[in-house]
Amino acid sequence: MEIKFKTFTEAIESKFKAYPDDIVYEYFFDDGKTSIKLTYSELEKKVKALASVLQSKKLYGKRALLLYAPSLDFIVSFLACLFSGVIAVPAYPPEIQRIEHTLKRIKSIILDSQTSIILTSEDLYSQAQILISKIPNTGLDKIEWLSSDKVDTNLYENWFFPDINEKTTAFLQYTSGSTSNPKGVIIDQTNILYNEEMIKIALDNEERNSTVVCWVPFYHDLGLIGHLLQGLYIGGKCVIMSPLAFLKNPYMWLKLMSDNKNVTSAGPNFSFELCLKKIKPELLETLDLSNIKNLYNGAEPINHKTV
Numbered sequence: 001m002e003i004k005f006k007t008f009t010e011a012i013e014s015k016f017k018a019y020p021d022d023i024v025y026e027y028f029f030d031d032g033k034t035s036i037k038l039t040y041s042e043l044e045k046k047v048k049a050l051a052s053v054l055q056s057k058k059l060y061g062k063r064a065l066l067l068y069a070p071s072l073d074f075i076v077s078f079l080a081c082l083f084s085g086v087i088a089v090p091a092y093p094p095e096i097q098r099i100e101h102t103l104k105r106i107k108s109i110i111l112d113s114q115t116s117i118i119l120t121s122e123d124l125y126s127q128a129q130i131l132i133s134k135i136p137n138t139g140l141d142k143i144e145w146l147s148s149d150k151v152d153t154n155l156y157e158n159w160f161f162p163d164i165n166e167k168t169t170a171f172l173q174y175t176s177g178s179t180s181n182p183k184g185v186i187i188d189q190t191n192i193l194y195n196e197e198m199i200k201i202a203l204d205n206e207e208r209n210s211t212v213v214c215w216v217p218f219y220h221d222l223g224l225i226g227h228l229l230q231g232l233y234i235g236g237k238c239v240i241m242s243p244l245a246f247l248k249n250p251y252m253w254l255k256l257m258s259d260n261k262n263v264t265s266a267g268p269n270f271s272f273e274l275c276l277k278k279i280k281p282e283l284l285e286t287l288d289l290s291n292i293k294n295l296y297n298g299a300e301p302i303n304h305k306t307v
Contacts, residue, residue: 268297
């Protein structure tokens with residue numbers, strides 16, 4: 001397998017240049033009708049603007065914890081780390097319902113990764129500060145926070161290509177921490193690059209002519225590597241909905257696949273069972289699933305009856 005790029009960052013830079021006016025990401029809100037879109041050019045400017053801010057803070061080689069609700073802000077932040085030489089550390093944001101557990105998990109990741117800065121959205125930052133103030137000794141008030149959605153896009157002009165190579169660490173992927181403290185795995189630039197190329201080959205995803213539909217959490221390997229980054233890597237489009245929107249209305253997942261061409265998507269066994277249980281027969285008549293090219297069932301025991 002030959003790849004003409006040395007790093008994943010270089011590969012993505014080539015997509016920015018090749019397809020500036022194409023839609024790369026479209027995020028649908030819970031109603032399934034309204035959405036926000038980003039072209040490759042718009043994504044490039046947002047990514048490089050935030051990357052330039054990280055560069056100005058001398059964070060090269062340091063770790064940045066990413067705390068985001070499902071949104072395009074997460075994607076911008078993750079890529080900005082790659083484009084600045086900062087090591088991204090994606091993590092679930094604090095949950096009000098399980099605040100002590102989630103804050104404990106986040107604190108564990110911060111200590112283990114030696115996080116230098118926390119990247120988040122303005123809304124989540126405000127919520128997090130209120131929650132942190134109610135639970136003392138988390139240490140989260142001692143670290144710098146940056147609301148990435150408040151960064152001026154015009155700052156992209158200050159960006160410069162970082163000194164990275166094949167073995168430069170791209171991000172740290174942590175386990176859920178459900179049974180013990182979260183454990184991190186080092187993912188370098190070559191790991192991502194070859195993983196994305198192998199996915200492209202295995203699924204026969206076509207350059208610029210494939211659509212990835214995603215509802216799986218971004219912090220999950222399937223959501224991040226299999227969906228978000230794959231759509232970008234092939235120069236295609238990634239259509240996104242939140243996990244909560246899927247749980248409330250699984251029909252929306254099938255509708256997004258029906259409305260696009262050359263679709264690749266995936267989910268665990270329970271997601272297919274949910275479609276069978278919740279989608280009314282009359283709604284099936286509104287779907288054209290012939291647009292699906294790849295639909296795979298991953299994680300959990302796979303139930304042959306569901307298939």
